[in-house]
Amino acid sequence: MGRKCLSVRPGSWQKFKRFHFSFNVSERDKANLKNVKRFTRHLQNSNIIRLDISVTSYSSWINPLLDVQGSYDTIRLYLDAFRQVGRAREARALLRPDPSVKLKEIEDLTESASVKTEAIAIASGWRRYYEDWVENLKRGRLMETPFTRESSPLPIPMEQDEETEEEFQVYTILDSRIRRDCNNGTFYLEYKVDWSLDYPSWEPFGNVVPGCEELVEEFHARYPDKPNLATLTQLEEQMRQNVL
Numbered sequence: 001m002g003r004k005c006l007s008v009r010p011g012s013w014q015k016f017k018r019f020h021f022s023f024n025v026s027e028r029d030k031a032n033l034k035n036v037k038r039f040t041r042h043l044q045n046s047n048i049i050r051l052d053i054s055v056t057s058y059s060s061w062i063n064p065l066l067d068v069q070g071s072y073d074t075i076r077l078y079l080d081a082f083r084q085v086g087r088a089r090e091a092r093a094l095l096r097p098d099p100s101v102k103l104k105e106i107e108d109l110t111e112s113a114s115v116k117t118e119a120i121a122i123a124s125g126w127r128r129y130y131e132d133w134v135e136n137l138k139r140g141r142l143m144e145t146p147f148t149r150e151s152s153p154l155p156i157p158m159e160q161d162e163e164t165e166e167e168f169q170v171y172t173i174l175d176s177r178i179r180r181d182c183n184n185g186t187f188y189l190e191y192k193v194d195w196s197l198d199y200p201s202w203e204p205f206g207n208v209v210p211g212c213e214e215l216v217e218e219f220h221a222r223y224p225d226k227p228n229l230a231t232l233t234q235l236e237e238q239m240r241q242n243v244l
Contacts, residue, residue: 001165020052020053022053022056023056024056025057026058033077034207036081039044040081040082046087048086048087049088049089050088051137052081052092053079055075056078057096057099063121064105065115065118068122069105072125079133082133085140087139088137093130100123101125130167170208173192173208173216174219176193178232187232188232189228189234190202
């Protein structure tokens with residue numbers, strides 16, 4: 001396809017973004033943490049497809065257990081800042097170096113039962129925290145549906161620009177279908193969108209138009225028998241007649 005649709009709907013670009021944050025963490029570097037919190041505050045109404053975070057922490061490992069616990073505690077401060085994000089359908093954090101590797105070494109090499117127990121407890125506590133963090137972002141803090149219209153964020157002054165982002169592009173429309181809401185019985189039209197940076201997904205008509213009218217027209221020109229707005233209107237009319 002020669003044409004690309006950069007945004008499925010004007011004003012909703014946040015929902016079709018993939019964010020990748022990469023930063024160094026330190027309990028002494030409060031300015032860095034301040035920047036992260038400043039940015040995530042502006043994503044409170046955003047619905048993100050994927051959120052990747054790369055965290056690099058530094059430790060002397062002089063006292064391995066205390067240093068691992070300290071690293072996890074500092075990393076939590078940064079990850080907790082992302083709980084302000086409206087919603088992230090997929091979120092993950094990559095830790096460098098991975099403290100769990102150090103904990104595994106301690107478990108394998110130590111002969112002290114108490115040290116081994118403490119290492120297991122630290123590892124278990126981190127797993128519970130991380131699973132809750134991922135689920136919290138997936139569930140989101142937005143009260144609206146995943147496809148609610150959102151406004152674009154304001155420009156954010158950053159002391160250090162450590163965020164990179166990629167635009168999800170729509171290359172073509174693959175399919176269309178009519179679905180029925182099981183709660184209120186209403187019908188709605190969906191299009192299967194072919195993304196440049198993700199697998200195809202079904203999106204409501206309101207997320208595709210306005211923004212990708214030409215791609216929709218091309219799709220229906222190729223597949224005139226596929227459901228369209230006229231099909232939806234006919235079903236709605238039949239439903240009204242049945243009610244009457």
